[in-house]
Amino acid sequence: MIEINELTKRYEDGVLALDHVNYTVEQGEIFCLLGANGAGKTTTINILLDFIPPTSGHAFINGHDCNKFPLKAKKYVSYVSENVQLYGMFTARQNLAFFAELAGKTGLKKKNYDDVMRTVGLPEKALRMRLKHFSKGMRQKLGIAIALLKDPPAILMDEPTSGLDPTSAQEFLAQLRRLKEQGKAILMTTHDIFRAKLIADRVGIMKQGRLVAVRKKQDFKHADLEEIYMHEMQAAETVS
Amino acid sequence: MLKTIIAREFLNNILNLRFMIGLVLCIIVTVACIMILAHDYQQEMTDYNIRVNLQDKILDNYAKANFFRLWRMIRLQKPPERFRPLIIGIPGNENLGFFDDNPLPILFPPLDFLFIVTIIMSLLAILFSHDAIAGERQSGTLRLVISNSISRTKILFGKFIGGTTSLIIPFILSLLVGALYISINPSIQWDGSAWAELALLTAASITFITLFYLLGLMVSTFSRYSTTSILNCLFLWILLVLVIPNVCPYISAQLYRIPSIKETERKNREIEIHSIEVARELMKESVKKFKSSYGKLFSEFESMEFGGIGTRFVLERDAGPEHEKAAQQRAEADPEFKAMMDAFREEGKKAQKELIRVREESDMLDKDLETKAAAQTKLAKNLACISPFANFVYVARGLTGTGLRSLDYFEQTKDEYENQLRPYLSKKIDDAREKNPALEEESLLDVSDRPRFAFKEEALKEKLNEILPYWGILVLFNVVFFVAAFAGFIIYDVR
Numbered sequence: 261m262i263e264i265n266e267l268t269k270r271y272e273d274g275v276l277a278l279d280h281v282n283y284t285v286e287q288g289e290i291f292c293l294l295g296a297n298g299a300g301k302t303t304t305i306n307i308l309l310d311f312i313p314p315t316s317g318h319a320f321i322n323g324h325d326c327n328k329f330p331l332k333a334k335k336y337v338s339y340v341s342e343n344v345q346l347y348g349m350f351t352a353r354q355n356l357a358f359f360a361e362l363a364g365k366t367g368l369k370k371k372n373y374d375d376v377m378r379t380v381g382l383p384e385k386a387l388r389m390r391l392k393h394f395s396k397g398m399r400q401k402l403g404i405a406i407a408l409l410k411d412p413p414a415i416l417m418d419e420p421t422s423g424l425d426p427t428s429a430q431e432f433l434a435q436l437r438r439l440k441e442q443g444k445a446i447l448m449t450t451h452d453i454f455r456a457k458l459i460a461d462r463v464g465i466m467k468q469g470r471l472v473a474v475r476k477k478q479d480f481k482h483a484d485l486e487e488i489y490m491h492e493m494q495a496a497e498t499v500s
Numbered sequence: 501m502l503k504t505i506i507a508r509e510f511l512n513n514i515l516n517l518r519f520m521i522g523l524v525l526c527i528i529v530t531v532a533c534i535m536i537l538a539h540d541y542q543q544e545m546t547d548y549n550i551r552v553n554l555q556d557k558i559l560d561n562y563a564k565a566n567f568f569r570l571w572r573m574i575r576l577q578k579p580p581e582r583f584r585p586l587i588i589g590i591p592g593n594e595n596l597g598f599f600d601d602n603p604l605p606i607l608f609p610p611l612d613f614l615f616i617v618t619i620i621m622s623l624l625a626i627l628f629s630h631d632a633i634a635g636e637r638q639s640g641t642l643r644l645v646i647s648n649s650i651s652r653t654k655i656l657f658g659k660f661i662g663g664t665t666s667l668i669i670p671f672i673l674s675l676l677v678g679a680l681y682i683s684i685n686p687s688i689q690w691d692g693s694a695w696a697e698l699a700l701l702t703a704a705s706i707t708f709i710t711l712f713y714l715l716g717l718m719v720s721t722f723s724r725y726s727t728t729s730i731l732n733c734l735f736l737w738i739l740l741v742l743v744i745p746n747v748c749p750y751i752s753a754q755l756y757r758i759p760s761i762k763e764t765e766r767k768n769r770e771i772e773i774h775s776i777e778v779a780r781e782l783m784k785e786s787v788k789k790f791k792s793s794y795g796k797l798f799s800e801f802e803s804m805e806f807g808g809i810g811t812r813f814v815l816e817r818d819a820g821p822e823h824e825k826a827a828q829q830r831a832e833a834d835p836e837f838k839a840m841m842d843a844f845r846e847e848g849k850k851a852q853k854e855l856i857r858v859r860e861e862s863d864m865l866d867k868d869l870e871t872k873a874a875a876q877t878k879l880a881k882n883l884a885c886i887s888p889f890a891n892f893v894y895v896a897r898g899l900t901g902t903g904l905r906s907l908d909y910f911e912q913t914k915d916e917y918e919n920q921l922r923p924y925l926s927k928k929i930d931d932a933r934e935k936n937p938a939l940e941e942e943s944l945l946d947v948s949d950r951p952r953f954a955f956k957e958e959a960l961k962e963k964l965n966e967i968l969p970y971w972g973i974l975v976l977f978n979v980v981f982f983v984a985a986f987a988g989f990i991i992y993d994v995r
Contacts, residue, residue: 306995309643309646309647310646311643311646311993311995312993312995331649331650331651332649334647334648334649335649337647338647339643339644339647341640341643341644343640344640344644345639345640345641345644346641346644347508347512347641348639349512349515349516350511350512350515354511358504358508359644359648361501361504362501362504362505362645362648362649362650363648363649364501364649403644406644410648416647
């Protein structure tokens, strides 16, 4: 569903953010990208959403080149950012309706909104609340609700659990599992090794723009993922 | 999808505090301004009617059988512009004394419809649009919007339509309230063409307001932060609204130099003095020549103060009517005296001709100054076209007949009326003389059937011909700013 092929990005200031990166994310799979700040995790997402063009290589969503046919590619993807920001003066329902319409979902009924709010664990009365009164956890949940209303086959998440309290983070992970069960391909960037171990089917470890290792669930299910991460980082350091 | 963006932009703006401020400000200022100006209009109209009626009364009762005195009695006055309840016009010469009563309009810009559109609405437009892109980038919503399958062109277009609609609503609402006040005010009588002009004025104002909205949008697409955007917008606003229109007359004066009015007046005075001296010399020489040729006969003529011929030059005063009469009688009795008098009259005509020739030089100077001043004004006007403010002022004033062109148009209609009046007065005096040969200049004359002056507004078609180029420039500014905003947004880094 998501395919990264020899993806390279060098910024105008000369920084190599991505260096010939290759991986795929299949349907019903959660792929977590781990790495330090500046490793290139967010750059990958930015290229997938056509926020920036790649220097070379390709990124595909459902077979559509994200750089050449961005509008086609973005039909099949939803995006949940580290800090979901919505229109503060609008109610949750107005925000949901706006983004659903942008995703081509028109004529949604109250029931659709109630269902999606229940699914993400937000009370129905929150639909009538203005977003400026939402906590960060509530906003993240509403971000998921927007993604759910669009109902795309792929979801990109950029540090979605950052800043969430433990209860909200647990609820969030439960939500991710449900999405996975629905067959969504989920690409998630995170610093949180503990939660990546809990949720990921595969993890990719990135260092200075390179994908230095990809580990399957069976590799880290009974091992210490943090140890694997540190080991791979040191190995990459030695190679470079 | 475009509809969604428009609706969101519109809703977001009207839920915002700045919309409420804009709405309240617009309605209060526009309605208050129309009410105050309508009251002024009413007063000016009353004054105008009193002046016209008084003049009519004087002409009906005290017109004398002297063309020049009669001509001086008729002073045509420009009625207050019918758009006076909206826009304060340029005062004609007869109103310049107004300054003595109230100097504030000279010191501060008057609060009228032009002020509301060019200052208040243009600033509101910038306030609405400066953060349309940069602000959304900062808050993070732009990323989420662009992560959907929607083109940036649609986003920009939607923001433009939604934003301008939310901006124009308070403006139209306040204008409607003002129009309602005008329509129910019995002292303001607007015909269909006035309402058509108001509709066109509203359309031109919307073109001007959208232009500043697009300016804000354009600056926003080249800014990372809304604070940078608003500062850049204000800088451009000051440049386009305050600096360029005020600097252009100075640039024009530097590029196209003309002699000063005082200098021309001084030269004219010199020419006047010189011309009189030349005429005087000519006549004095003639007197010498005639004295030697005619001897006693001319001395007799001299004692009659030359029958009034050329006395202004020779005696430096006018001869009395008794001298003219005596010389005339003498000439009728004596053919030789008559021949001498005719020859002297010819000399007088020569001196007069010389005087006219020299004075023509003075007229040329005045004409030259007028032509050069007109060319300088035209250059300043054309230079100022790089400012949307100037173009809008030309459109609004041209359309409502409150600009310089309206003064020219008044002069034109005045000339047309005077061309009718001149033959009427001459014929009237001639007919009266024919009926009564003893008619004196102090005798009363009945001019009650004289043609009356009725000022009519310039036809809308003519006004449109004049303003369309400037309106076109405003539209062009809109296109340029939109294209620039589009170019900026296509490469805009939404991160």
